[in-house]
Amino acid sequence: MTALLRTLSAALVVALPAQAAEVTSFELDNGMEVVVLEDHRAPAVTHMVWYRAGSADEDPGVSGIAHFTEHLLFKSTETLATGELSETVAANGGSDNAFTSFDYTAYFQRIAADRLELVMRMEADRMRNIRFIPEEIDTERLVILEERSQRTDNDPSALFGEQRRAAQYQNHRYGVPIIGWRHEMEELDGDDAQAFYDRFYWPNNAVLVVAGDVEPEAVRALAETYYGVIPANPDLTPRARPTEPPQLGERRITFADERVSQPYVLRTYLAPERNSGDQETAAALVMLSELLGGSSATSVLGQKLQFQAKTALYASAFYSPTSLDATTFGLVVVPAAGVSLEDAEAEMDRALAEFMVEGVDLAQLERIKFQIRASQIYAEDSVGSLARRYGSALTSGLTVEDVEAWPAVLDAVTPDDIMAAAELVFDRNKAVTGWLTRSVATEEVTQ
Amino acid sequence: MIRALFTAFVVVFAMPAVASVDIQEVKTPGGLTAWLVEEPSIPFVAIEFRFPGGASLDAPGKRGATNLMMALIEEGTGDLDAQGFAAAREALAASYGFDAYDDAVSISARFLNENREEAVALLAQAIAAPSFDQSAIDRVRSQVVAVIEGDERDPNSIARRTFDEMAFGDHPYASAKEGTLDSIAGLTRDDLVAAHQAALTRDRVQIGVAGDISAEELGPLLDELLAGLPETGGALPEQASVTVEGGVTVVPYPTPQSVVLFGHDGIDRDDPDFFPAFIANQILGGAGLQSRLGEEIREKRGLTYGIGTFLADFDYADLILGQASTDNARMAETIELISAEWARIAQDGVTEDELMAAQTYLTGSYPLRFDGNGRIAGIMVGMQSAGLPIDYIATRNERVNAVTVEDIQRVASELFDAEGLRFVVVGEPDGLMPAN
Numbered sequence: 001m002t003a004l005l006r007t008l009s010a011a012l013v014v015a016l017p018a019q020a021a022e023v024t025s026f027e028l029d030n031g032m033e034v035v036v037l038e039d040h041r042a043p044a045v046t047h048m049v050w051y052r053a054g055s056a057d058e059d060p061g062v063s064g065i066a067h068f069t070e071h072l073l074f075k076s077t078e079t080l081a082t083g084e085l086s087e088t089v090a091a092n093g094g095s096d097n098a099f100t101s102f103d104y105t106a107y108f109q110r111i112a113a114d115r116l117e118l119v120m121r122m123e124a125d126r127m128r129n130i131r132f133i134p135e136e137i138d139t140e141r142l143v144i145l146e147e148r149s150q151r152t153d154n155d156p157s158a159l160f161g162e163q164r165r166a167a168q169y170q171n172h173r174y175g176v177p178i179i180g181w182r183h184e185m186e187e188l189d190g191d192d193a194q195a196f197y198d199r200f201y202w203p204n205n206a207v208l209v210v211a212g213d214v215e216p217e218a219v220r221a222l223a224e225t226y227y228g229v230i231p232a233n234p235d236l237t238p239r240a241r242p243t244e245p246p247q248l249g250e251r252r253i254t255f256a257d258e259r260v261s262q263p264y265v266l267r268t269y270l271a272p273e274r275n276s277g278d279q280e281t282a283a284a285l286v287m288l289s290e291l292l293g294g295s296s297a298t299s300v301l302g303q304k305l306q307f308q309a310k311t312a313l314y315a316s317a318f319y320s321p322t323s324l325d326a327t328t329f330g331l332v333v334v335p336a337a338g339v340s341l342e343d344a345e346a347e348m349d350r351a352l353a354e355f356m357v358e359g360v361d362l363a364q365l366e367r368i369k370f371q372i373r374a375s376q377i378y379a380e381d382s383v384g385s386l387a388r389r390y391g392s393a394l395t396s397g398l399t400v401e402d403v404e405a406w407p408a409v410l411d412a413v414t415p416d417d418i419m420a421a422a423e424l425v426f427d428r429n430k431a432v433t434g435w436l437t438r439s440v441a442t443e444e445v446t447q
Numbered sequence: 448m449i450r451a452l453f454t455a456f457v458v459v460f461a462m463p464a465v466a467s468v469d470i471q472e473v474k475t476p477g478g479l480t481a482w483l484v485e486e487p488s489i490p491f492v493a494i495e496f497r498f499p500g501g502a503s504l505d506a507p508g509k510r511g512a513t514n515l516m517m518a519l520i521e522e523g524t525g526d527l528d529a530q531g532f533a534a535a536r537e538a539l540a541a542s543y544g545f546d547a548y549d550d551a552v553s554i555s556a557r558f559l560n561e562n563r564e565e566a567v568a569l570l571a572q573a574i575a576a577p578s579f580d581q582s583a584i585d586r587v588r589s590q591v592v593a594v595i596e597g598d599e600r601d602p603n604s605i606a607r608r609t610f611d612e613m614a615f616g617d618h619p620y621a622s623a624k625e626g627t628l629d630s631i632a633g634l635t636r637d638d639l640v641a642a643h644q645a646a647l648t649r650d651r652v653q654i655g656v657a658g659d660i661s662a663e664e665l666g667p668l669l670d671e672l673l674a675g676l677p678e679t680g681g682a683l684p685e686q687a688s689v690t691v692e693g694g695v696t697v698v699p700y701p702t703p704q705s706v707v708l709f710g711h712d713g714i715d716r717d718d719p720d721f722f723p724a725f726i727a728n729q730i731l732g733g734a735g736l737q738s739r740l741g742e743e744i745r746e747k748r749g750l751t752y753g754i755g756t757f758l759a760d761f762d763y764a765d766l767i768l769g770q771a772s773t774d775n776a777r778m779a780e781t782i783e784l785i786s787a788e789w790a791r792i793a794q795d796g797v798t799e800d801e802l803m804a805a806q807t808y809l810t811g812s813y814p815l816r817f818d819g820n821g822r823i824a825g826i827m828v829g830m831q832s833a834g835l836p837i838d839y840i841a842t843r844n845e846r847v848n849a850v851t852v853e854d855i856q857r858v859a860s861e862l863f864d865a866e867g868l869r870f871v872v873v874g875e876p877d878g879l880m881p882a883n
Binding site for chain 2: 145313
């Protein structure tokens, strides 16, 4: 079997297309970075502007302002009425939206390739010309509070996640939810948005990603016309964020909510992230998460807990490598019927301890590497996803070269690297263990 | 002035990009018919199979059998148990998906050219002869139990279940495809074998394929994939009559934000008035373009983060549905506004400007959806399931552009019935009285 696999992977290396989506990158004179991904299969283009400004760049006391600012960028400028940007995109058959994360805020349109200039003109306009109008701010604040209700307050799992992060990060803003704490969101105003906007929305703090049926030279000319004329902000400061103090003891939380259907235990360890020119540890952690939890039927936790001990309904591991600052490595176990959270957690720790002794199953590692190589082929089918890959990396402290090196770094990971990464990360003194449980409604107690 | 110039710049545009999707019909040596889009630039193939009938074919007393059966196809075949099958699939870097819906079951596959033969052989064996091993049945059943229990505590699922029970009487649509805790507890291996024979038959299958493969190569490959299946199945489900009536239902649930599902009977995809109805819905509550409901409820008043409506065309019933969520204190106001907009579009139709904006959006965005092999394969199967001709893509935008405000006025006055609109609210809404 292993011999067969080796043959297949050797063949695949030969068969890999020489990067089907051609990547070109350059910088405008004002410091705006540009990445162009060519995909000429369909006459469409994805145009994205990513700002190196996420919720973790907010000042204390105004949680949610990065996301609120993102909402307010769909309001008016000197030349665009409120909503006109989206209406214009739609009238040209396109779609548009935006998203905010801990490390970035991104705006995008997907539209016929011959409309690139149109969307670029409007996106460049709102980089510096947005107007924060008090009445619009009051209404939009209600919308983000409803968004928080929908995404977080109506979902006990999301509330649990928010509490866990707050316990994990005691000094870094990754411990504050992107959407914001409700009591601070209620107080956000136009001055807060203006301050965030004036600090971060500049070409030398932005990355333009254009993906689709375009030529790099044409993109360069348009980018120079619309973005290149916007002056850089000379006062832009490096993103120096507070770091975590040493964690000296295990942290545990129990979150109970009567709306919980399925209790579970989830543990996250503070873990290193991808760093520019230094992605090896993160690559080993990606492999570790795949080995432990990548597939229910073949992963270590799945096999030991779902198939052998049968104490878990579901068991997995997860890790987010792309992050500006320290990230987390997580384990989750949903106990089988009749198994307590205490026992489920004990079984999880037993499985982990066994793995540390047994080490890496080489056939499993080979399968994972083959799938990662194949995923490069499948990824070519969605140039939009490739655009996101570049945008998130370039706003998380990485470079185009790091993105391009990443598959080879993953492929070079050895079993020893993986075990060393596991030794590094699996320290309960650097972890938060959370139990999500169902509380009993008061009425039922009194009955 | 600057504004006017700018608007002129954006409105004068060339015709939107035309979808250049070249679909071939492929007849296999074994008698199957498939639609193929050859896309040679990336060395893999995506296939989508849709077998009509789906979970609505569950035998009496066996609700949930089709759903559980589909979840078990990847849990072992021949000498391979669940773990062995997964390891074999992963070694090929192929992905297979097996899903059950109310109207159909589907199988999706994606595999590399360089190991296509192995990936096809493995999938063919799983489709034809899943083991339905008892330990796999028990394990997967416990996962379905968790899904059923989760739905019982999810406000959106509660709303949907409540609405369906009111709307569909004794049709299978009235109950969840997963079945109930009782019904799935009683399912045996024989029930799953029977569900497999009933749901996956060659006579009704719809097939879409996109990727780096020729028609000549595809025929024998499809024959191999479906070789082990029965030629014909039993009777398809009956038409459902939509029995929902206007009013407000409140399902108490302890959560800060109420969700609301609303709707009544809709319009069939084959109806000559479908396109006017489709555009009317786009203007009232469709996605992608600022809708009347989005404007009134989100933009002007901040009552919700999201509101939308859609034409829900099932094979055996048609609904128009909408959903929104808002904090408990503001649900009564939200429902009033929805009712008012529902009545307004029925009474006054839409304006020329609204129609033109919807038409330019719908026709312009249409080519953008053919985005990747998997999506194209899925779209082709969707076209077949709707009974559309193979050249439909080239004619679709003409049909959108042919609709007039008069068409919409006529159709909207029949389709939108504010009196007949049923709201199902899950939460603790203030000042909202149930009304039958």
